[in-house]
Ligand SMILES: Nc1ncnc2c1ncn2[C@@H]1O[C@H](COP(=O)(O)OP(=O)(O)O)[C@@H](O)[C@H]1O
């Protein structure tokens with residue numbers, strides 16, 4: 085399958101008073117047309133900043149300082165701001181963790197949807213846009229769409245707000261949708277509903293999905309390929325089932341051990357230790373201070389990103405000699 089999005093050696097830094105935060109420090113990512121690609125890692129590992137970089141909406145004091153991003157054959161980093169705005173308006177959309185940041189509290193649901201529809205297609209009349217907005221509300225399974233159309237975001241529940249945010253992203257009929265922890269702030273039952281909805285919409289709207297999450301359970305449920313990031317870098321990437329059954333990076337193993345299992349009443353382990361400071365990250369492999377298998381070379385040398393098998397890559401000095409435990 086063809087790559088829709090190819091990110092190569094992306095570097096996005098935040099120039100803060102405390103120092104330069106290397107939030108994304110050499111991340112590469114291939115997203116193929118039509119796939120559901122997971123981007124997973126603990127909080128603070130650079131997942132959101134990667135998505136914001138692709139959209140070119142990194143907030144100050146952040147700056148993309150290196151790398152290449154190509155989307156459907158277009159080099160996004162050299163695109164003029166006007167052209168990039170068009171890409172954001174009609175090709176790549178994003179749903180955020182907190183729907184508040186994607187919805188404007190001052191405007192009704194309907195007005196926001198119509199604005200998104202018309203940004204994508206200026207020839208649509210007001211009446212047509214209204215009909216399209218109502219149908220989008222039905223697409224995201226909002227009951228009484230006519231009534232919701234006239235409501236303000238604060239009148240809606242969290243789950244409903246997130247559905248509206250998804251509808252607003254869909255209004256742009258994007259080719260690529262970034263969903264950044266879209267269900268993290270929702271109740272568990274609502275989470276499952278919204279994830280199912282996203283699965284259906286991905287199919288019906290023929291989209292490619294990049295799903296960002298810290299939750300391996302959601303990765304298993306929703307994605308076909310996955311890229312694992314740690315402290316601003318990629319540690320492993322593989323097809324999802326390969327990653328679960330045959331992990332080769334100790335960080336992946338640790339994330340898998342932290343997944344709650346219904347069938348096995350194992351004590352849930354969290355990954356020990358904390359994610360490092362990205363102003364002054366550890367030398368060598370960034371995971372070495374937390375890695376149970378670390379040896380001298382891990383402290384000294386940055387591991388190469390090596391091919392384990394087709395479509396499976398890992399950055400670990402010891403992957404060949406370790407036999408890590410996946411899901412059994
Ligand atoms: N506006 C900002 N200013 C300074 N540092 C930031 C800013 N936004 C993000 N960062 C830093 O970038 C790193 C990666 O953040 P992020 O991409 O949000 O992580 P994730 O989405 O994986 O939880 C973190 O160390 C975070 O503190």
Ligand SMILES: [Mg+2]
Pocket residue numbers: 128131132133264265
């Ligand atoms: Mg994030």
